[in-house]
Amino acid sequence: MEIKILGAGCARCKALERLTREVVAQNKIDATITKVEDIVEILNYGIMSTPAIVVNGKVVFKGRVPSTDELTKALIS
Amino acid sequence: MMKISRTYWQPIILLIGWGVLYSNLNTISNWLIDRVFEMKQGTQQTESIRFFIFELPKVILLLTLIIFVVGILRTWFSPERTRKLLEGKSTITANILASLLGVITPFCSCSAIPLFIGFVESGIPLGVTLSFLIAAPMVNEVAVILLFGLFGIKVMLIYMFTGLSIAITGGWIIGKLKLERWVQDWVYKRQLVNVYQEEEQLMFADRIQMGYNSVKEIVGKVWIFVALGIAVGAGVHGYIPKDFMASFMGKSVWYSVPLAVIIGVPLYSNAAGIIPIVSALIEKGASLGTSLAFMMAVIGLSLPEMIILQKVLKLPLILTFIAVITLGIIFVGYLFNALF
Helix, strand or coil, X not given: CEEEEECCCCHHHHHHHHHHHHHHHHXXXXXXXXXXXXXXXXXXXXXXXXXXXXXXXEEEEECCCCCHHHHHHHHHC | CHHHHHHHHHHHHHHHHHHHHHHCHHHHXXXXXXXXXXXXXXXXXXXXXXXXXXXXXXXXXXXXXXXXHHHXXXXXXXXXXHHHHHCCCCHHHHHHHXXXXXXXXXXXXXXXXXXXXXXXXXXXXXXXXXXXXXXXXXXXXXXXXXXXXXHCHHHHHHHHHHHHHHHHXXXXXXXXXXXXXXXXXXXXHCCCCCCCCCCCCCCHHHHHHHHHHHHHHHHHHHHXXXXXXXXXXXXXXXXXXXXXXXXXXXXXXXXXXXXXXXXXXXXXXXXXXXXXXXXXXHHCCCCHHHHHHHHHHHHHCCHHHXXXXXXXXXXXXXXXXXXXXXXXXXXXXXXXXXXX
């Protein structure tokens, strides 16, 4: 699984990255996590509100940090 | 089943508690000052502390409730949806719509750049985009709640109305000036790659949870500024003689409006800290127009945001942007000094 965290370094973007790493580690998900900080690249996903999380090329959450449950559900299914 | 019902009864219980507390704040604060601490009535110190002990919980309670409600309402809005609503609208209608959406769309100054590019690349005119970017910080929910709590509903409505008017006309004027050449060249070279279409489907329980989250996030961040602002305001309330401010910020001083704006523009503070101080200054003879102009200059125009915007706007456009808003604010200041 390929996970991308989109966000140009705001506090919530860091929170989302931390949460994603936790969820991935806890559920032993086989995933590579990369942080995308370049605004132009972020815009290429068609979104404007950060932080966002992209799983295998698809935007799953944007503009907010999901709860642990929501994120776990989204990553496992 | 248990969990679902809890989502609904919990906010109702909290709301009742809120109402009881809010309507008895005056009694509680007087009881604390006069009975518990037994402070001497009428002294400068007592009256300053009384002011603080009453105003701080009042403002925090208002912030908590309204940010909760706004946090829920905002779950129906997003920059992506706003963009879709603005596409293909004729200019003045779009300026009005963009300013109104600027108030309710979730926005932080850190997302000003993606928002600017995202709007412009989908064909929304420059002036309309700027209407949004003027309204969003100027008429933000924290400012509006504080104005309501400390000045009353009339001043709050005046502020909202004039703030929106500046955003609408400011954006419209910049649009008429056709300054697209002063947008950084790479912005218009971008191709719109794909547009995010599906908005996530939320349950009402999720929206309530997001209301709680926004209270935690926003009140958690601004309470300290509110406390500092009200503490300074309390000092002004108790110790500074009445009419002291009239000689600097009064109506009769013709240059007070531009001076307040010139001081206010580079001064970077948030609404939470500045509004309680200004409310105390009004009590001491500062005029409404001058104070309004000062607050708008501080809240609506921030230096850090201008620096961020340099990534997409060339300097002449940033200066025009600042000049148009500054003139708008000065006009509002004189207008209200003349009216009230």
